Amino acid sequence: MTTLNALVAVCLAYVLFLFVIAFVAERRAMEGRVRWLRSPLVYTLSLSIYCTAWTFYGAVGAAARTGLEYVTIYLGPSLVMLGWWWGVRKLVRIGRSQRVTSIADLVSARYGKSNTLAILVTILAVVGTTPYIALQLQSVTLSFAVFSEGGQALDPRPGPENTTAFWVAVGLGLFTVIFGTRNLDANERHNGVVMAIAVEAVVKLIALLSVGIFVVWGLSGGLAATLERIDASELGQWSVDGGRWAGITFLSAAAFLCLPRIFQVLVVEASDESHLRVASWAFPAYLLLMSLFVVPIAVVGLDLLPPGANPDLFVLTVPLDQGQEGLAALSFLGGFSSATSMVIVAAIALSTMVSNHIVMPVWLRLTGSGASVSGDVRHVVLTARRLSIAGVVMLGYLYYSLSGGGSALATIGLVSFAGVAQVLPAMLGGIFWRGATRVGxxxxxxxxxxxxxxTLFLPSIGGAGVLSAAVLEAGPWGMGWLRPQALFGIEGIDPLLHAILWSMSFNAGIFFVASVASFPTPLERLQGAQFVNVFQHSPGPRSWIGGVAQTEDLMIMAQRILGARDAMALFRREARRQGVRGDLPEPTPEFLGALERELAGSVGAATAHAMVGQIVGGMSVSVEDLMAVADESAQLMEYSARLEAQSEELALTASQLRDANRKLTRLSVQKDAFLSQISHELRTPMTSIRAFSEILRDSETLPAEERSRFASIIHDEAVRLTRLLDDLLDLSVLENGQVNLNLREGRLSEVLDRAVAAASIGPGGIELRRDRRAEDAVWLNTDLDRLAQVFINLVSNADKYCEAAHPVLQIRVAREPGRVTVDFVDNGPGISAEARDTIFEKFSRIAEQKAGGAGLGLAICRQIMTRLGGGISYLPGQGGTAFRVELAQEAALAAQ
Amino acid sequence: MSERPEPPPRSAPLVFLERRSYRRRRMRDAARLLPVLGLFAWAIPLLWPQGEDGSPSVSGALIYVFTVWVVLVAVGAVLSVLTGDGDEPGAEDRSEGGGA
Known part of the structure; x- marks a missing residue:
């Protein structure tokens, strides 16, 4: 008989072997040789942690008790994997694109990165998994006891074996801490662990198959004989509870998707989506092999072993009974590896959840300033995770030693399944239905x-527990319809089915109703779209407004979580991608999104979001914010457009005012100049008139011709005065509109002739160039005298002011539709731009030094032309001074 | 901003696919149907008479369940090869009656 010591040695050797495997795998992964490590085969085998010690030992036990029903535990997962095209594929894609670290993280990320949800799912997972870990410890303890007591371990009560369970727990915790927390990024592959799990999967498969083959061909004498033996046994009659058959199939399928440890290997550790393709059929095949020999072993066990032997241990006790100690040891190793792999992965998965969703947020809150505190956060996260692992394993041990083991634990597998399956509606609803909300x-x-x-958990841990037998019998406070195992008075259902039925219906129903009735936050809607349409979306939500975050702060934070080297590499990569010089990329939304996903791989979506949010200054951008911002900016834009229009108007007015002011100033200067001019003009003739009239009065001896000359001077000066006064009068008459027009018909050329003659250009005066033919062609019906006055003014002005060496005045006549224009263009220097504004004003004089009229000529011209229904304007760009006289249509008659 | 290559325009859903893609889509439909068939086949034992004379033997039930299992695994393995490598543009949820 194998001694206990030898068995302990085998165990230790096996654990050492696992350490080596994990270590080598880690080494190879670090060297980058991961091809084999990340093969579909390893992925498929790692899924086998579904088969725990409970299924390794318990399946035979279940078969011995209830016949074929045990197989439903395997049918559910097989259907899920065969139906990978429905859901698992999407789950894995979402897990990869969102860098999900656990099932709690997935649910939290889907519903707007809600930490409340994450905590709830974490608690649920811990509550659901702890008994399961206890179950593993119990099975290991039991199997040890089998060997120590020679196959008669009928009393699984924790006694001296308790120490076994304790040391197993310690050993597993240690292994998990060492290989499960090597890298902070929980989203990275735990190559060592996965490899070890895969090896354990092979070990337990070989162990079970060996026992099965031994039983069928060694003990029963072949396949046909075995089948006969089965039919002949007490299990031979076909009897299954249909409800349980369907219910457990559903439950195992649901649990397969929701169990934290399965989620860990199925989604989180998935290195390549295409592995799913192989696993979709290979994993069902694995399950098939695992369950193939269960019934034969059960039947043979029932046959060979004395009644009362624990059927849960047939896998061990049948070989032992037959003296096959080597086979028994192999079988023991199979059970041991089932237990260890489950505990390891469950501890990793739970510790990730606990540290990311409970410990880290609490720690961040306690340390106050959160992500911006100094110091390396990595060690905090790692410590949190390690403590969580130890905590989870120890919790399992505590549960085991407190619950007293025994049959209470035997059912805990399904109870646990039913517990974690509660996540199913929220998870499936989240990835298939955009309307699912956080509240729901x-x-x-x-x-x-x-x-x-x-209905299930409390009753399962015994009547002595929280629920007394009285409550179970009659309901709380005697309310029969609230009896835990017969809600609403519906009795007679299997307790497990009863619990599944009510919990799942209420769960799904309330989830649906609350989702429909509530309204999701914008972030939820965004994430919902990302999740549901994961195959159409580019990965990653765009949820940060860049430009606010300080890249350097982000860098400091990222270094503390990812490690200096990785963070630098990430930032440099991003900078290169953006085409930015140096190592600091611009905090664009894409970069922030990528960084957040990267951090989420280490600390979970909600925490990462919060951390980036703190650095970015709370600029967590919900669509709501974006919409508010958009609204605001639309308003701002409108307002600014209005302001701009107003300011343009103001600028225009201001410039007009400035022009007016300039003009006024100039006018004022001109008026002053005119006043001095006019007083001078008036004074000069008055002075000479006074002087000469005094001479005439006082000197009687003047010769006649002298007197006559003086008298004519007086006369001339008087005429000049009169003309000046006439002009002033004329202007004021014109301005007051009191002028009477004397309309006559005539040719333009005649008017011009008269004007030129009246301008009395002397010899050496300006040369005129006219176009007779054009002038003759124009007939006028207007006040010809007034028009002539305008022409005289223009011609004599040109004569007076043109400074060219050989002054020339060109008179151009042009007929345009509706009007006739007469241009007077000389070859002088022209009039400066400033002066053009004022030349038509009264008292305007172009050059002070030029003597001449009183500066009324052009003002009179303009008044006349306005009266005649035409206009006069300065014509710029003609090379000299140029005026254009415009005659309106009715004034100009086309030549007959 | 540096120039970025334009993302390929999302073309409107194709109405007709080339033969190979079409075949692949149908294989995906088959892959989707497979678990439904499995569920159906594994539910059949519930219809068998129970615990009385004439009820099938457990060995028969065992053989039935495992035969279904083997067939499902085999068909699943064949389909997993035939469904192709996933993501040609617009692989999901549209086209010729395919899609969930």
Missing amino acids: ALAGLVAGFSIWVY
Whole structure:
């Protein structure tokens, strides 16, 4: 008989072997030789942690008790994997694109990165998994006891074996801490662990197959004989509970998707989506092999072993009974590896959840300033995770030693399944239905979880526990319809089915109703779209407004979580991608999104979001914010457009005012100049008139011709005065509109002739160039005298002011539709731009030094032309001074 | 901003696919149907008479369940090869009656 010591040695050797495997795998992964490590085969085998010690030992036990029903535990997962095209594929894609670290993280990320949900799912997972870990410890303890007591381990009560369970727990915790927390990024592959799990999968498969083959061909004498033996046994009659058959199939399928440890290997550790393709059929095949020999072993065990032997241990006790100690040891190793792999992965998965969703947020809150505190956060996260692992394993041990083991634990597998399956509606709803909301998920989870606790979990841990037998019998406070195992008075259902039925219906129903009734936050809607349409979306939500975050702060934070080297590499890569010089990329939304996903791989979506949010200054951008911002900016833009229009108007007015002011100033100067001019003009003739009239009065001896000359001077000066006064009068008459027009018909050329003659250009005066033919062609019907006055003014002005060496005045006549223009263009220097504004004003004089009129000529011209229905304007760009006289249509008659 | 290559325009859903893609889509439909068939086949034992004379033997049930299992695994393995490598543009949820 194998001694206990030898068995312990085998165990230690096996554990050492696992250490080596994990270590080598880690080494190879670090060297980059991961091709084999990340093959579909390893992925498929790692899924086998579904088969725990409970299924390794318990399946035979279940078969011995209830016949073929045990197989439903395997049918559910097989269907899920065969139906990978429905859901698992999407789950894995989402897990990869969102860098999901756990099932709690997935649910939280889907519903707007809600940490409340994450905590709830974490608690649910811990509550659901702890008994399961206890179960593993119990099975290991039991199997040890089998060997120590020679196959008669009928009393699984924790006694001296308790120490076994304790040391197993310690050993597993140690292994998990060493290989499960090597890298902070929980989203990275735990190559060592996965490899070890894969090896354990092979070990337990070989162990079970060996026992099966031994039983069928060694003990029963072949396949046909075995089948006969089965039919002849007490299991031979076909009898299954249809409800349980369907219910457990559903439950195992649901649990397969929701169990934290399965999620860990199925989604989180998935290195390549295409592995799913192989696993979709290979994993069902693995399950098939695992369950193939269960019934034969059970039947043979029932046959060979004395009645009362624990059927849960047939896998061990049948070979032992037959003296096959080597086979028994192999079988023991199979059970041992089932237990260890489950505990390891469950501890990793749970510790990730606990540290990311409970410890880190609490720690961040306690340390106050959160992500911006100094110091390396990495060690905090790692410590949190390690402590969580130790905590989870120890919790399992505590549960084991407190619950007293025994049959209570035997059912805990399905109880645990039913518990974690409560996540299913929120998870599936989240990835398939965009309308699922956080409120709905919370409500559904709470309802399902509560009902599960009340109807299944509490009753399962014994009447001596929280629920007394009285409550079980009559309901709380005597309310019969609230009996935990017969809600609403519906009795006679299997307790497990009863619990599944009510918890899942209430869970899904409330989830749906609350989702429909509530309104999701913008972030939820965004994430919902990302999740549901994961195959159409580019990965990653764009949820940060860049430009606010300080890249350097982000860098400091990222270094503390990812490690200096990785963070630098990430930032440099991003900088290169953006085409930015140096190592600091611009905090664009894409970069922030990528960084957040990267951090989420280490600390979970909600925490990463919060950390980036703190650095970015709370600029967590919900669509709501974006919409508000968009609204605001639209308003701002409108306002600014209005302001701009107003300011343009103001600028225009201001410039007009400035022009007016300039003009006024100039006018004022001109008026002053005119006043001095006019007083001078008036004074000069008055002076000479006074002087000469005094001479005439006082000197009687003047010769006649002298007197006559003086008298004519006086006369001339008087005429000049009169003309000046006439002009002033004329202007004021014209301005007041009191002028009477004397309309006559005539040719333009005649008017011009008269004007030129009247301008009395002397010899050496300006040369005129006229176009007679054009002038003759124009007939006028207007006040010809007034028009002539305008022409005289223009011609004599040109004569007076043209400074060219050989002054020339060109008179051009042009007929345009509706009007006739007469241009007077000389070859002088022209009039400066400033002066052009004022030349038509009264008292305007172009050059002070030029003597001449009083500066009324052009003002009179303009008044006349306005009266005649035409106009006069300065014509710029003609090379000299140029005026254009415009005659309106009716004034100009076309030549007959 | 540096120039970025334009993302390929998302073309409107194709109405007709080339033969190979079409075949692949149908294989995906088959892959989707497979678990439904499995569920159906594994539910059949519930219809068998129970615990009385004439009820099938457990060995028969065992053989039935495992035969279904083997067939499902085999068909699943064949389909997993035939469904192709996933993501040609617009692989999901549209086209010729395919899609969930």
